[in-house]
Amino acid sequence: MIDFKQDLILDGGMGSSLLERGYAGLPEKLNITSPEIIEDIHRSYVESGSDVVYTNTFGANFYKYGDELEKVIGSAIDTAKKSGANYTALDIGPLGKIVGEGGISFDEAYDEFKRIILLAADRTDYIAIETMTSLSEARAAVLAAKENSSLPVCVTMSFEKNLRTFFGVDIRSFALTMEALGVDALGANCSVGPVQMEEIAKKLLECTSLPVVIKPNAGMPSIKDKKTVYDIDEKTFAESMAKIKAMGANILGGCCGTTPAHIALCASLTKSVKAEHKPSKGVWVCSAYKSASLDSHVVVGERINPTGKKKVQAALRENDYDFLVSEGVKQEKQNAAILDVNVGVSGIDETKAMLEMISRLSKATTLPLQIDSSKPEVIEKALRYYDGVAIVNSVNGSDSSLNTILPLVKKYGAAVIGLTMDERGIPDNAEDRLKIADKIIKAAENFGIDRSKVIIDALTMAESSAPGTALVTLDTVEALTKKGIKTALGVSNVSFGMPSREIINASFYDMAKSRGLTLAIINPAMSMLSGSKDAVNFLLAKPDSAKIYIENTTPHSIPVSESKGDLSDLIVTGQTDSAREETISLLNSLKPMEVAEKYVMPALNEIGRLYEDGKVFLPQLIASSDAAKAAFEEIENALGDAKKEGNIKTFVIATVKGDIHDIGKNIVKAITSNYGFKVVDLGRDVDYQTVVDAVEKNYPCVLGLSALMTTTAENMAKQIKLVKEKFNIPVFCGGAVLTPEYAEQIGGIYCKDARDTVIKLSEFFDLNPDYIKKV
Secondary structure: OOOOOOOEEOOOOHHHHHHHOOOOOOHHHHHHHOHHHHHHHHHHHHHOOOOEEEOOOOOOOHHHHHHHHHHHHHHHHHHHHOOOOOEEEEEEOOOOOOEOOOOEOHHHHHHHHHHHHHHHOOOOOEEEEEEEOOHHHHHHHHHHHHHHOOOOEEEEEOOOOOOEOOOOOEHHHHHHHHHHHOOOEEEEEOOOOHHHHHHHHHHHHHHOOOOEEEEOOOOOEEEEOOEEEEOOOHHHHHHHHHHHHHHOOOEEOOOOOOOHHHHHHHHHHHOOOOOOOOOOOOOEEEOOOOEEEOOOOEEEEEEEOOOOOHHHHHHHHOOOHHHHHHHHHHHHHOOOOEEEEOOOOOOOOHHHHHHHHHHHHHHHOOOOEEEEOOOHHHHHHHHHHOOOEOEEEEEEOOHHHHHHHHHHHHHHOOEEEEEOOEOOEOOOOHHHHHHHHHHHHHHHHHOOOOHHHEEEEOOOOOOOOOOOHHHHHHHHHHHHHHOOOEEEEEHHHHHOOOOOHHHHHHHHHHHHHHOOOOEEEEOHHHHHOOOOHHHHHHHOOOOOHHHHHHHHOOOOOOOOOOOOOOHHHHHHOOOHHHHHHHHHHHOOOOOHHHHHHHHHHHHHHHHHHHHHOOOOOHHHHHHHHHHHHHHHHHHHHHHHHHHHOOEEOEEEEEEOOOOOOOHHHHHHHHHHHHOOOEEEEOOOOOOHHHHHHHHHHHOOOEEEEEOOOHHHHHHHHHHHHHHHOOOOOOEEEEOOOOOHHHHHHOOOEEOOOHHHHHHHHHHHHHHOHHHOEEO
């Protein structure tokens, strides 16, 4: 079996090697029609020093090859094995679909990856999942590999210069999530050249203890002598790779544009360099966008919990998820680091409700989640579909709880809260609570869970019903802290039955922090309040302290807004149903265009600004756009016949001939259509003449073209040439292999993402009113 701790040289670009040989079609097709070409490329890399060759299966999936897939994969593996390489890796790339809303489901993605893995039948030395930009898709691929193969798994994502992927996934979140799922190596490939990759590699090495893989492009493409070339030569590439290896990355290779010459010099210059990787330490949880350390004090927002909250109970029973999401949004603004999610009320499908909340919160906030349930079936589904590393709240000291919950925690790499209670109930003294804590920690270790990921809840009881229990809880927290064990408390339970509960809660919170409390599960607004001397005396169970507290305390409470926000807030946070309802309500008092101008357009401008500032990411942008679409639909309904009069700004879009990846195109379609443009979507792998005919039919218009693959970038140039021979229109270009310079060279206008496309479309139509159709 391959040892990823050893130094390894991987191969380089397949697409660029095929372009050098004059081939610009579907690379995987050659596995069947001309396997000798693929074998020759593999051998050229082996002769250049590659220890590993990737099978020519990057784009091999059922969506692309249908019933031919088995033959494509089988032939690819046979060909790779003939290369003479020490190791072969089954190369699995993205499916070319959005995984999630607007695309295919997580389960559908899992099934497609499972199909690929089963067809490969463990005939390679390991599975290499690469060029991922969606954490959901990466997780689906990894789980398919772990559950259907015995081979080691390596995963790489494509990070951009901002250290995030196209979907906004940050490096630490990627590393934490992949480690949690038990992959054997991880890293980065594609998107940038080796110089920019140095910063990405440095961050990766800080965030993981696993072997790190680095596969940069040979820079970015441009046109020279009518050929696509990359701007990083072999010497620059190899020198950067030597620096990256010295940082600690021990598995090196190349992606788009790299050739056997790049790999040969890389192997030579890095051979004597020692990869010294100091493993990262610490315990973290994360969403796809943000992580939270559990090695210092953390505030966990408690308000998405029906216990004692009638409005939350009603919202769950009435499927009013927008109200619940608004509670999450408020807590993020109040500086919660993690959100607790509890949907346990009678009369509902708790699993369905939990999955709905996870999905919606992941689009409305960036915070990691704490899955709050005692039901194994709810926890299992939540952990399987959550894009990140969660905390499970909770397990207790009973054997049945330990034996059903802890295996799930281990499988998905979560952290877990252990309640100091068991079959006999909650002990009334610290000593017995500590015994239960020890049992939980030992059980976790027996399941392979490190004790650093176990957080013990010392259990907060109502002080009014049993004076002295607060001290027992605090003593338990202090004793656990001295033993180096993380602790948690549901702080607000302590004040149950007392007036002005927030003052008692604030005092108890301060006392618990002074004893070493790790996780405070509280209303985050409360963390800013101060307690009182009378409240402290009450918590210390001093004589007559409850009576004195009640007599001396002025009624006080934290203002809690029950509003979900105005229409602009609802659009910015992507609450589609509530945005529609609020629009209908506003139309009772405002004219349709007043609603659009006062609320909808400012909201779109605000979400655009947040996106450009890196404060929200693509899923949030799409959710906000969908909410705006719902508002616009109601505005159009209110306009009635008046909506038939107006201006049409037409945008024809397509993924170029030979390219089946349409994620980027579909996102651009969703965003631009919600900004009022008429979008004509021609689909993917669109024939050249079909595009020309569509432009003629919709003229005047703007054309948008997308390409992901190196081998299809030249097809974009051909398409633009054919269109511009007949029509004087702008052609917007986008895709992972494009640069502004390349787009300009082929006669296009570069758009870096969907938001940039909206801006450029708006500017073009403002400056060129002749392209706007009057209706």
